[in-house]
Amino acid sequence: MRRVHHIFGSISGLFALLSLLAACVLTSPAHAEEALTVTDVRIGQHGNTTRFVLDLTGTVEYQVFALADPDRVVVDLPQFQWTASEKEGETKHGLISGYRYGVFQPGQSRLVLDLDKPAIIKRAFLIPPRGDFGYRFVIDIQQTDRPTFLASLKDSMVSSDRKLNVQAQTDQPQVAAPGDTRPTIAVDAGHGGVDPGTIGVDGIYEKNVTLAMAKELKRQLDATGRFNVFLTRKSDVSVGLRERVARAREAQADLFISLHADSLRDHKMRGATVYTLRENASDKEAAALAAKENKADILIGMDLSSESKDVTNILIDLAQRETMNFSTRFANLLIPEMRPKVRLTKNSHRYAGFVVLKAPDVPSVLIELGYLSNRQDEHFISSDKGRHTISAAIVQAVDGYFDEQAKLGLAITPTQLSVKD
Numbered sequence: 001m002r003r004v005h006h007i008f009g010s011i012s013g014l015f016a017l018l019s020l021l022a023a024c025v026l027t028s029p030a031h032a033e034e035a036l037t038v039t040d041v042r043i044g045q046h047g048n049t050t051r052f053v054l055d056l057t058g059t060v061e062y063q064v065f066a067l068a069d070p071d072r073v074v075v076d077l078p079q080f081q082w083t084a085s086e087k088e089g090e091t092k093h094g095l096i097s098g099y100r101y102g103v104f105q106p107g108q109s110r111l112v113l114d115l116d117k118p119a120i121i122k123r124a125f126l127i128p129p130r131g132d133f134g135y136r137f138v139i140d141i142q143q144t145d146r147p148t149f150l151a152s153l154k155d156s157m158v159s160s161d162r163k164l165n166v167q168a169q170t171d172q173p174q175v176a177a178p179g180d181t182r183p184t185i186a187v188d189a190g191h192g193g194v195d196p197g198t199i200g201v202d203g204i205y206e207k208n209v210t211l212a213m214a215k216e217l218k219r220q221l222d223a224t225g226r227f228n229v230f231l232t233r234k235s236d237v238s239v240g241l242r243e244r245v246a247r248a249r250e251a252q253a254d255l256f257i258s259l260h261a262d263s264l265r266d267h268k269m270r271g272a273t274v275y276t277l278r279e280n281a282s283d284k285e286a287a288a289l290a291a292k293e294n295k296a297d298i299l300i301g302m303d304l305s306s307e308s309k310d311v312t313n314i315l316i317d318l319a320q321r322e323t324m325n326f327s328t329r330f331a332n333l334l335i336p337e338m339r340p341k342v343r344l345t346k347n348s349h350r351y352a353g354f355v356v357l358k359a360p361d362v363p364s365v366l367i368e369l370g371y372l373s374n375r376q377d378e379h380f381i382s383s384d385k386g387r388h389t390i391s392a393a394i395v396q397a398v399d400g401y402f403d404e405q406a407k408l409g410l411a412i413t414p415t416q417l418s419v420k421d
Contacts, residue, residue: 036060036080039134043093048143049122050094052113055084056135061164064124064139066156071118071149073141075111076164079103095119095141102194102207104238108164110194115141118149124158183402184228185221186248188258188356189214193238198263200372200382207236209382210259213369216387217257220395227398241355248362255330255401256364257394258356261381263373270374271345272390274334275366276327277358278351326363329404334365334397341389343370343377367394 040055063076082101092098097116104110119141127136144152189210191197197206214231221229230251232244239247248256262273331349338344357364369390370377380386 036078038080038082038084041084043096045094050096050119050141052096052099052139052141054137055133056080056137059126059128059135060137061160061162062124062126062137063160063164064121064158066119066121066149066153068150068153071115073113073115073119073121073139075113075124075139076104077109077111077137078164079107079109092116095143100194100196102192102196102238103236104193106235106237110238112194113139113141118144118146120144120149120152121156121158126160180228182226182228183254184230184251185398186230186232186251186253186256186362187214187217187221188232188244188248188256190258190260192233192236195238198261198372200261200263200378201267201375202378204372204378204382206261206372209261209369209372211236213259213381213387213390217259217391217394220388220391221398224395224399226402244356245359245362248364249359253362255398256356256359256362258354258364258366260366260368261370261372261377262368263371265373267373267375269345269371270377271343272338272348272370273345273368274331274338274349275352275354275357275368276331276349277324277353277364323359323361323363327357327365330363330397330401331365333400333404334367334394337393337397337400338390341393343380 037057038054039057042051042053042055044051044053060077064073066073095116096113098114099112101109101111122140122142124137124139127133127138129135189207191205191207191210193207195207197210199205200209211233218229218231221227232247233239244258245256335344335348339348352366354366357366369381372378372381381390
């Protein structure tokens, strides 16, 4: 059985010198391929049309399309660096209420323009260098009524003549090697790429906090030698909510740990919270948070409103109920491990319908590490000390969880509960 998851001299010197000189020539700035860079951004209003312009250091292939609920224009470009003085965020210009950008997947960046009013994409085009200007990528969007906007969505795509060349996705799950019977743990860093998540009081992005925490947690779990651990994302890329769950299931994970950091208008609110699945959230705050997090797929261009539920028949429903029981067992071990070392919220175990908790056969928890809207929490969870302390508590809980399963003589996977041979 592979793992618990099935239930759960001189001439040579001269040559070296010539090789070194050749390498220097080949890798010098004059020969190296320069990364595409956005050097400036401008937004202008002309009547009922808003023009969005990016100044670029090179030519690009592009795809531009519109999406509804929330209304936005999505721009896919080759992966770029951003040196423009104006940063992403809420910035009201004409029909655009704000924008954000990030790596969507290796080799591809995505720019999302939030629309203040319904609008159609009139044109998107690239202007070659002229005079004092370099390459300029231009999008014109024009105000319209909502019925026209909705009717235009299907045919809203505007593309360059050449197809956008996108590299293959590299952040794939690492399935345990044959014969490796250790439990597999999926560590999920929330948000990423074009989706920054919450922005802290000092400007730190949730996506960066969660990725740094995930890497530290993986390091500590790997150090025990007891587990096969993989990250649902290893870099600053966008990964859809359903894709995160799919990666955990593909790797036959025995436990899924999703890491997030929340924010509130009340900057005094502090503490970590552990969530497990329940369709009816345990309180209004949990329901609101789940609704916000579940919209992350909309942000990166995947609308889940028409998706069918994971639980499509009675057998899956029963499996998921057992999975929720296992998730609760882990949460009940995690909170006591965190309490002496990490500040917790008053109601530290809550229930919510997060999409990432809905794998029917993988016990899952979502940990809100703290509030980035609180300066003390922000500093702690983004510090080396905070990452080490929180991760150490989680590792203790993971150890206890799998020790408990071994003592009970039960398999890890709820779908195939049985007594070990």
